[in-house]
Amino acid sequence: MQPTVIAPSILSADFARLGEEVDNVLKAGADWVHFDVMDNHYVPNLTIGPLVCEALRKHGVAAPIDVHLMVEPVDRIIPDFAKAGATDISFHPEASRHVHRTIQLIKSEGCRAGLVLNPATSLDVLDYVIEDLDMVLLMSVNPGFGGQSFIDSTLRKIEQVRGRIDATGKAIRLEVDGGVKPDNIAAIAKAGADTFVAGSAIFGHADYRKVIMQMRDAVSSVR
Ligand code: DX5
Ligand code: ZN
Numbered sequence: 001m002q003p004t005v006i007a008p009s010i011l012s013a014d015f016a017r018l019g020e021e022v023d024n025v026l027k028a029g030a031d032w033v034h035f036d037v038m039d040n041h042y043v044p045n046l047t048i049g050p051l052v053c054e055a056l057r058k059h060g061v062a063a064p065i066d067v068h069l070m071v072e073p074v075d076r077i078i079p080d081f082a083k084a085g086a087t088d089i090s091f092h093p094e095a096s097r098h099v100h101r102t103i104q105l106i107k108s109e110g111c112r113a114g115l116v117l118n119p120a121t122s123l124d125v126l127d128y129v130i131e132d133l134d135m136v137l138l139m140s141v142n143p144g145f146g147g148q149s150f151i152d153s154t155l156r157k158i159e160q161v162r163g164r165i166d167a168t169g170k171a172i173r174l175e176v177d178g179g180v181k182p183d184n185i186a187a188i189a190k191a192g193a194d195t196f197v198a199g200s201a202i203f204g205h206a207d208y209r210k211v212i213m214q215m216r217d218a219v220s221s222v223r
Pocket of ligand 1: 177197
């Protein structure tokens with residue numbers, strides 16, 4: 001079993017004080033930094049790129065940076081993120097012409113590779129690539145914005161992906177992103193997730209440590 005990872009999405013952080021926000025959330029017990037990249041093309045919003053990733057590394061952030069690419073096309077920007085200090089890079093299959101090639105590209109750049117499935121994306125895309133992945137990321141909201149509500153059909157999907165991952169016998173993470181909160185994280189963990197992204201639930205709370213501890217306790221009650 002993979003150790004539990006809590007990955008705050010900096011999409012809901014105060015961008016004017018980003019370095020300090022990341023330091024604070026890591027000091028409060030977060031494991032990874034979830035870094036949402038949006039291009040106003042694949043998704044209807046625009047966020048941050050490799051320069052900001054590099055700036056966090058120069059600021060002294062040592063934790064894994066989990067880059068979630070919501071951009072199209074994806075391949076051009078992957079080496080830039082690897083150079084900027086990304087440790088994990090995930091992408092949406094709809095945004096890549098050649099999904100297998102993109103996975104190999106991420107790995108050849110020395111990063112762990114993840115494939116992201118939108119709420120309506122079928123698990124079929126995993127059929128011939130799951131063994132090459134380090135992570136499957138299930139979106140539990142439609143990508144593009146923080147602060148949306150968890151889509152309940154994701155729970156069934158998590159169970160199905162958990163079965164597929166276990167069948168490979170490989171150490172592949174199962175990450176869930178969107179609407180994850182202290183009051184639903186236990187159900188998400190019980191369904192089989194091990195890696196939890198939370199943006200508004202953490203950064204919208206005055207006490208990061210308290211909410212991360214609540215989440216961790218809820219997860220450890222079921223896994
Ligand atoms: C949505 C992003 C998520 C989002 C999560 O496109 O991928 O990472 O920021 O935010 P919350 O936890 O507020 O749903
Ligand atoms: Zn994300």
